[in-house]
Amino acid sequence: MLDLYREMRILRRIDDEATALQRQGELGLWPPVRGQEAAQLASARALTPGDFVFTSYREHGLALHRGVRGADLVKVWRGVAGTGWNPHEIRLATQQVIIGAHTLHAVGWALGETIERGEQHPDAAVAYLGDGAMSEGDVAEAMVFAASFRLPVIFFCQNNQWAISEPVTLQAPGELADRGLGFGIPSVRVDGNDALAVYAVTREALERAHTGGGPTLIEAVTYRMGPHTTADDPTRYRTAEEVAAWAERDPIDRLAALLRSEGVLDDEAEREVAAAADAAAAELRAGCVALADPEPLAVFDHVYAEPNRTIERERAEYQRYLAGFADANGFVEVDR
Ligand SMILES: Cc1ncc(C[n+]2csc(CCOP(=O)(O)OP(=O)(O)O)c2C)c(N)n1
Ligand SMILES: [Mg+2]
Structure with missing residues (x-):
């Protein structure tokens, strides 16, 4: 748990550093992940190395957890490379900006693996999508195929309340997790800011996927604390009260409170975590500004x-x- 906490703090620190780099003209764009650290890193930790991850553009936590470091995290956002890593080496596909499209890639990958290796193959495809993506036709198609062929797929929906300026309440009158049931997919809604709960439901979904039980939809209820991207001004469409209410549910503060009450996190450990986070940010900055233009x-x-x-x-x-x-x-x- 302490290791997970450490990784969440590192993610927040490099997220802030990348935002600063964009403001200083070193990156073209950056989509901040602040607020979604538990949803991303606690679920990432539940995965096994053979599981293949397909994400959209905000899942820097998945990249960090799979070993992407320094400038490789921001190459794409500086516009100097099509990808910062080899997808096959770390089983993490290149970021997908076309909303929802990668759920089809995940299902296609799982179908291919199942045909080639048989139904009991142990690796799952894990697609990270947003609340807005849940409105896309691609996602409906992906769910139909995953359910029909009982494919080892996890649809991990981070419901961060917003799709740019559209609130989730506009796109879904009910709970997003309920939609999975209509496709015949076991579905669960979890507090996405509760790292341990996220870890537990992801483990359960993986167990199902790895043992021939088919797909799962997880709706992790969380919040995008920052702007959609560095090109967005969220004060134009949401209130300061809303942001403040979610700040009280900050996933990092919550895990810190738990670890302190368990006697696992003390001031010394906190200092070590802060130093590791600063070092990761410095590595990111140095690597980023040294990247040559293609x-x-x-x-x-x-x-x-x-x-x-x-x-x-x-x-x-x-x-x-x-x-x-x-x-x-x-x-x-x-x-x-
Ligand atoms: C197919 C498609 N339509 C529209 C867009 C423009 N677009 C970029 S991000 C976004 C919102 C996505 O919201 P959500 O799925 O909730 O993900 P989040 O940004 O909150 O992580 C939209 C509509 C796009 N990239 N692709
Ligand atoms: Mg969203």
């Missing part, structure tokens, strides 16, 4: 595995555009 035309690499005419045309267009700028001597390349 060659601009590299953006067209790896879009398709094989040559593609549309991409080739776009690459040529962009090359002409870039050539239209004067070089260091003031010369412009003329394309005849």
Whole structure:
């Protein structure tokens, strides 16, 4: 539990550092995870290394827990790489910005594994999605396939109350977990700011997935304490009272209170955790500012595995555009 607490504090510290880096012009964008540390890290801890994780853009906790460090956590947000890690090495897919699409990737992966390795294969696909994603057609399709084929999939929904400026109450008159039941998927609603409860329900869902019991939907009720991204101003659509009420349920404070009452966390341990968090933030910053800009035309690499005419045309267009700028001597390349 102390280790989990330590990781939650490190995540919050690097989240703040990345937000600062964006404000200083070092990152193009950053989606803060503040408030969702228990939902992400307690569930991540319940997974086994063979489970394949598919996330959207806010799940920095999953990356941290799977071993992504320093600049690799922010490469994508600086716009210098398509991914910060090798998905196959750490069994964590590249972040998916298309809302809900990765639930189909997770189900496709689980179906493929089941066909190739048989129904009792021990690895699960775990898809992290938001409350807003629950309104997407892709997610409905993913749930139908997962339920029909009894696939080892966990749909881990972080209900953080907001989909940018749309409150969950607009998208769901009832509880999101109830939707899973309609697909025939065992579903559970858990306090997503209670690290131990999150850990317990994720373990249970994994047990089901690993033993041929099929999918589970977990709705972890939590709160996005920060803006949607660094490009968003949440004061335009939510009240200070709401934010203050959720601050009282801060998942890190709650775990700290428990650990202190159990005599596990003392001032010395707290200092060690703070130092580790500062070191992780310093490593992130140093790695980030040292990242070299890629060659601009590299953006067209790896879009398709094989040559593609549309991409080739776009690459040529962009090359002409870039050539239209004067070089260091003031010369412009003329394309005849
Ligand atoms: C298919 C699709 N539609 C719309 C968007 C624009 N968009 C980006 S984030 C977002 C809100 C998602 O909210 P939620 O699923 O609750 O995740 P959260 O941001 O709260 O983690 C939307 C609509 C998108 N990226 N993809
Ligand atoms: Mg949300």
